[in-house]
Amino acid sequence: MIAARDLRLAYAGGDFVLDVPHLDVARGEQLAIVGPSGSGKTTFLHLAAGILRPDSGQLSVDGRDLDAMDDALRRRWRVARIGLVFQDLELLPYLDSLDNVLLPLRIGGGSLDAEARERARGLLADFGVAHTTHRRPARLSGGERQRVALARALVTEAPLLLLDEPTGSLDPDNAERAVGLLRARAAERGATLLMVTHDRAAAAGFERVLDAGAGLEALDAELRA
Secondary structure, three states: OEEEEEEEEEOHHHOOEEEEEEEEEOOOOEEEEEOOOOOOHHHHHHHHOOOOOOOEEEEEEOOEEHHHOOHHHHHHHHHHHEEEEOOOOOOOOOOOHHHHHHHHHHHHOOOOOHHHHHHHHHHHHHOOOHHHOOOOHHHOOHHHHHHHHHHHHHOOOOOEEEEEOOOOOOOHHHHHHHHHHHHHHHHHHOOEEEEEEOOOOOOOOOOEEEEOOOOOHHHHHHHHO
């Protein structure tokens, strides 16, 4: 599902350089990358989502060479093929929870029929936030907003889930339930799940856990060990 070779991205000013010599994520795999802030986790996730472009190297996702697509095509592809949770959630403040969950379908031209709306309501209920259906983000707690964003990531039933700190605003019990639900839904559909987090407890039980504590350069050595 994800294949990176000699991937490199340097931020302006040289404050941070991401190097990923070799990383493969198999279709249907569930992988967690753990490490502190500044270790490159979010940068790698944004590269895999086609939000950022690398300075050099090769990156294919779901069989597509992301560098070969222009920005508009990558946006359409991302909405259709990836369930994405941003670290800052990116809920639209003028939409209620239901419409925030339905947003990827609206942007991607998917169906907004009764079945889609029922699926979105069911996801809100699964994450324990059905009571927020007609509330806008300003009226939600941080944990409620987090769970709405998680529901949104599942609504398109995409083959790839990319999750950036998906438990950052959740208490331990809700975090455990949320990660369990994400993993179960991914397994049911054979979807690939890649989660990046600083929370090692959230990564417990994953098939593969990589430590980015020394920078993502360390991934290559761990994968080859």
